Amino acid sequence: MSLANVIDTFLNVWVFAFIGILIWLYFKKDSDG
Amino acid sequence: MLKNPLLLIALALTGFVALWGIIDTAGLTGFSAMLTSLLFTSRSWFIMLSVSLLLIVSIWLAFSPYGKIKLGQDDDEPEFSTVSWLTMLFAAGMGVGLLFWGTAEPLSHFKVIRNYTDNFRAAEQALFITNFHWGLHAWAIYAVTGLVMAYFSFRKGCPNLVSAPMKAVFGHRRWTKSVGWMSDLLAIYAIAIGIGGSIAMGVFQIQSGVESLFGLSDSGLWLAVAIFAVLCVAYISPLMVDLSKGMATLSNIAMAIAGGLMIFVLLAGPTFFMMSGIIGSIGDYFFRAIPHGFKTYTFFDEEVITWFQSWTLTFMVWWFAWAPFVGVFIARISKGRTIREYLLGVMIVPTFFSIFWFGVFGSIGFFEVLRLDAAILDALNTNINDITFFVLRYMPLSHLTSLATILAAFLFVVTSVVSASFVLSMFAPGGDLNPPTNTKLIWGAILGALGLVMILSNSIDAVKSIIGLAALPFIFIVLLIVMCLLKALKSEVT
Numbered sequence: 001m002s003l004a005n006v007i008d009t010f011l012n013v014w015v016f017a018f019i020g021i022l023i024w025l026y027f028k029k030d031s032d033g
Numbered sequence: 034m035l036k037n038p039l040l041l042i043a044l045a046l047t048g049f050v051a052l053w054g055i056i057d058t059a060g061l062t063g064f065s066a067m068l069t070s071l072l073f074t075s076r077s078w079f080i081m082l083s084v085s086l087l088l089i090v091s092i093w094l095a096f097s098p099y100g101k102i103k104l105g106q107d108d109d110e111p112e113f114s115t116v117s118w119l120t121m122l123f124a125a126g127m128g129v130g131l132l133f134w135g136t137a138e139p140l141s142h143f144k145v146i147r148n149y150t151d152n153f154r155a156a157e158q159a160l161f162i163t164n165f166h167w168g169l170h171a172w173a174i175y176a177v178t179g180l181v182m183a184y185f186s187f188r189k190g191c192p193n194l195v196s197a198p199m200k201a202v203f204g205h206r207r208w209t210k211s212v213g214w215m216s217d218l219l220a221i222y223a224i225a226i227g228i229g230g231s232i233a234m235g236v237f238q239i240q241s242g243v244e245s246l247f248g249l250s251d252s253g254l255w256l257a258v259a260i261f262a263v264l265c266v267a268y269i270s271p272l273m274v275d276l277s278k279g280m281a282t283l284s285n286i287a288m289a290i291a292g293g294l295m296i297f298v299l300l301a302g303p304t305f306f307m308m309s310g311i312i313g314s315i316g317d318y319f320f321r322a323i324p325h326g327f328k329t330y331t332f333f334d335e336e337v338i339t340w341f342q343s344w345t346l347t348f349m350v351w352w353f354a355w356a357p358f359v360g361v362f363i364a365r366i367s368k369g370r371t372i373r374e375y376l377l378g379v380m381i382v383p384t385f386f387s388i389f390w391f392g393v394f395g396s397i398g399f400f401e402v403l404r405l406d407a408a409i410l411d412a413l414n415t416n417i418n419d420i421t422f423f424v425l426r427y428m429p430l431s432h433l434t435s436l437a438t439i440l441a442a443f444l445f446v447v448t449s450v451v452s453a454s455f456v457l458s459m460f461a462p463g464g465d466l467n468p469p470t471n472t473k474l475i476w477g478a479i480l481g482a483l484g485l486v487m488i489l490s491n492s493i494d495a496v497k498s499i500i501g502l503a504a505l506p507f508i509f510i511v512l513l514i515v516m517c518l519l520k521a522l523k524s525e526v527t
Contacts, residue, residue: 008075015079018509025203026516 039214039460043221044479050226051486069350069501070342077329077346083508084349085326088173090515091376094180099522100373104180105187109369115378117281118370122175122363123383124284128445129235131167131291131387132438135394137420139163140413143399145340156399157317160310163395164318165325166348167387169380174352176379178360178511180372181518187368189521193459195220195357195510198517216510220357221460223503225483227354228453230500232484235446236260241418242439246432257488265481268447272454272473283451287444290437295393301428302397303404310399311392318388347501354504356511361456397424450480 053061094100103109113121142159143152150158181198191197196213203209239260244250271283299307330341367375401409401424412423425434454476458468 004071007071011072011076015076018512022512022516026520 039217039221043218043225046218046222047225047229047479047483051229051483054486065502069505072505074342077342078331080346080349080508081327081329083512084170084174084352085323087177087511087515088170088323088326090519091173091177091180091380094522095373095376095380099526100371100376102184102372102522102525103188104183104364104370104372104375105368109187111367111369113281113366117285118366119378119382120288121281121284121366122359122379123386124287124445124448128287128449129231129238129442131390132421132442132445133234133238133418134163135390135421136398136409136424137413137417138166139391139395140398140402140409140420141417142340142344143402144410144413145336148336152403156403157313159399160314160391160395161317161321161325162344163391164314164384164388165322166345167391168318168384169322170326170349171352172380172383174349174356174511175359175363176376177515177518178356179363179367179379180375181514182361183364183367183375184372184518184521186364193361193364195361195460195514198514198521202517202520212513216514217460219503219506219510220361221457223354223500223507224358224453224457224460225480226503227358227500228449228480229483229487231449232261232264232446232480233487235442235449236264236484236488238418239439239442239446241416242422242435242442245419245422245426246435246439254489258485261481261485261488264443264446264450267443268450268454268477268481269474271447271451272477273470283444283448287441287448290441290444291390294434294437294441295390297430297434298397298425298428299393301430302393303400306400306404307393307396310396311389314392315388350501350504350508353507353511354500356507358453358456361459362452365456365459394421394424397427401427450477450484453480 050061111118139156139159142162143155146158146162147155149155182193182195185191185198185201186193189201191201194213195216196209199209199213199216236257240257243256243260249256330337333341363379367379370378398409398420405427409420409423413420421438422435425431425438428434454473455468457476457480458472
């Protein structure tokens with residue numbers, strides 16, 4: 001597996017994780033705002 | 034100012050990149066190009082999805098009950114007249130790019146698309162793609178970033194910082210502090226590098242115009258440095274006066290020249306041809322823009338995919354690079370307007386202006402190719418900086434119009450530097466809405482130094498890649514702060 005593939009996989013995981021975090025934060029109830 | 038660690042790290046970071054660019058231009062270009070290409074190749078769907086979602090959210094907010102909420106307290110009134118407001122935001126958001134790409138961009142698309150269809154359809158499609166790059170999607174990125182800043186700053190009383198929405202909505206927690214700090218740093222970095230590159234590109238374009246006007250060939254570095262020196266003298270005085278006086282006057286003059294130029298070309302050129310192009314492209318644009326935002330060209334051949342990456346994705350990422358600067362700036366001038374008025378003003382008016390602009394300058398380019406058989410497509414390969422002047426040479430009073438183009442490009446660069454210095458000054462001391470003159474002057478000098486470094490390194494390709502690198506993380510930050518806005522609006526109404 002080349003370095004480019006490793007970075008590519010990492011970025012894919014990050015993008016999906018980010019989308020998940022965003023949705024979770026939006027619906028999270030205990031905000032201070 | 035020197036006690037501010039955020040500012041010092043931002044200065045060190047931008048200085049490091051500038052230094053790296055001088056010492057090892059090829060290394061910096063290669064590194065940036067490798068990372069940008071990695072992101073473009075596999076994340077194009079995410080970039081297009083993000084841009085389209087921002088547009089849909091903007092349209093929804095404008096027409097939802099949230100549209101009535103004021104960016105400020107309920108009794109706040111707008112600080113600038115609507116005309117001044119529109120010209121200022123347009124000059125900051127597009128400015129010199131329109132003068133540069135007016136004819137060059139539609140013709141560049143035409144050259145590729147005509148390999149797949151006949152010339153007339155290729156021209157139509159080229160105009161549509163250009164309008165897509167400069168239209169609602171671009172302005173939605175700016176509008177929504179500016180909206181978040183304006184809402185939290187003027188309505189919630191938060192500092193005018195990218196990190197403020199996170200802290201306001203989720204409180205002062207460990208993650209909001211660290212992510213917020215990183216966001217502010219990236220915003221300063223993106224603005225400084227972006228404006229440095231913009232100064233260099235503006236100077237090279239003005240240089241090309243001066244060469245064309247006075248028949249100079251290959252004037253070399255001395256002309257670029259001379260133009261840069263004049264530019265520095267020109268932007269120092271507006272930094273010393275109040276924003277409302279300096280910026281509004283400069284933007285109004287630049288926009289008046291650009292508008293006058295557009296009307297002149299429309300009337301002096303083949304008016305029927307251009308008006309038909311404009312009307313056709315309005316319908317084409319508004320019926321196809323939103324579905325086109327989801328297009329990723331996945332199943333096309335390598336040539337089309339490369340073209341998509343080097344144009345559509347590059348433009349979309351560029352708008353993100355400029356979002357912290359233009360967003361914060363238009364937020365600053367939009368106090369007292371309702372969310373609906375703000376969003377419709379920021380998105381619709383500049384989009385219409387762009388459609389007219391590219392309708393005029395794109396159509397005149399197509400006219401020269403299709404009817405006059407001019408060698409403009411060859412000129413596109415040899416010197417893209419010269420395309421606007423090439424078109425003007427086919428019109429009456431070409432010396433005067435070339436001079437007006439140079440003057441407008443000059444003023445657009447000056448307004449960009451002035452407003453960027455203002456925005457950076459607001460960031461650095463912790464969100465001060467009226468930063469002191471000396472802070473603005475220091476930023477003006479830093480931006481000038483970055484611009485000079487880029488002029489001397491003579492490496493615009495490297496600059497473009499570096500700007501791309503600064504912009505890519507900003508896609509995530511913009512999405513995060515938009516989520517904060519939606520959450521805050523929901524809690525304000527309920």
